[in-house]
Amino acid sequence: DSGVTQTPKHLITATGQRVTLRCSPRSGDLSVYWYQQSLDQGLQFLIQYYNGEERAKGNILERFSAQQFPDLHSELNLSSLELGDSALYFCASSAGTKGEQFFGPGTRLTVL
Amino acid sequence: ILNVEQSPQSLHVQEGDSTNFTCSFPSSNFYALHWYRWETAKSPEALFVMTLNGDEKKKGRISATLNTKEGYSYLYIKGSQPEDSATYLCAFRGSGNTGKLIFGQGTTLQVKP
Numbered sequence: 001d002s003g004v005t006q007t008p009k010h011l012i013t014a015t016g017q018r019v020t021l022r023c024s025p026r027s028g029d030l031s032v033y034w035y036q037q038s039l040d041q042g043l044q045f046l047i048q049y050y051n052g053e054e055r056a057k058g059n060i061l062e063r064f065s066a067q068q069f070p071d072l073h074s075e076l077n078l079s080s081l082e083l084g085d086s087a088l089y090f091c092a093s094s095a096g097t098k099g100e101q102f103f104g105p106g107t108r109l110t111v112l
Numbered sequence: 113i114l115n116v117e118q119s120p121q122s123l124h125v126q127e128g129d130s131t132n133f134t135c136s137f138p139s140s141n142f143y144a145l146h147w148y149r150w151e152t153a154k155s156p157e158a159l160f161v162m163t164l165n166g167d168e169k170k171k172g173r174i175s176a177t178l179n180t181k182e183g184y185s186y187l188y189i190k191g192s193q194p195e196d197s198a199t200y201l202c203a204f205r206g207s208g209n210t211g212k213l214i215f216g217q218g219t220t221l222q223v224k225p
């Protein structure tokens with residue numbers, strides 16, 4: 001157990017809908033990262049937050065947004081969902097801005 | 113576009129065999145190379161973080177080497193066991209002030225008893 005928690009574990013929704021994925025980092029970690037793993041693709045970096053501020057952005061779609069709250073948990077919001085958004089979404093956390101990253105169990109999103 | 117390549121894509125070995133995989137990454141703007149072990153239905157588990165050229169790290173039967181000048185890292189597993197069956201991922205971190213990791217596609221290892 002890495003100490004990073006993610007909810008929900010599974011999510012099934014329809015195209016056009018909006019969902020929110022939640023992540024709680026390890027105790028004391030200030031950085032939260034979001035990664036997406038689609039079929040036949042490796043883990044793709046989406047976004048990093050450090051102590052509430054956006055630190056780095058990857059190939060995150062405009063339909064996706066994230067934030068990190070004062071208690072350091074983070075949410076990833078996915079809107080106007082398309083079939084291609086079906087993927088495993090991982091959250092990871094690290095102590096600083098560049099440290100070893102510990103991964104949560106992931107949220108499997110299925111868009112029908 | 114930064115590319116991280118891993119080979120082979122998959123590997124089937126017999127219990128007791130030793131094996132190794134390769135990770136190739138950009139040799140410029142290097143900060144660190146991470147290795148993860150990812151078992152089905154679990155989350156990626158950190159194995160090593162390597163930062164210095166010539167670094168060698170070891171954890172039990174698994175070891176890794178790093179060559180930042182030519183941009184490659186090897187992961188070795190000595191005497192493979194069925195419980196070593198997993199996907200092994202490497203990830204490149206560049207020298208910017210972020211923790212962004214660029215992952216390879218992984219090498220999936222299957223160890224037959």
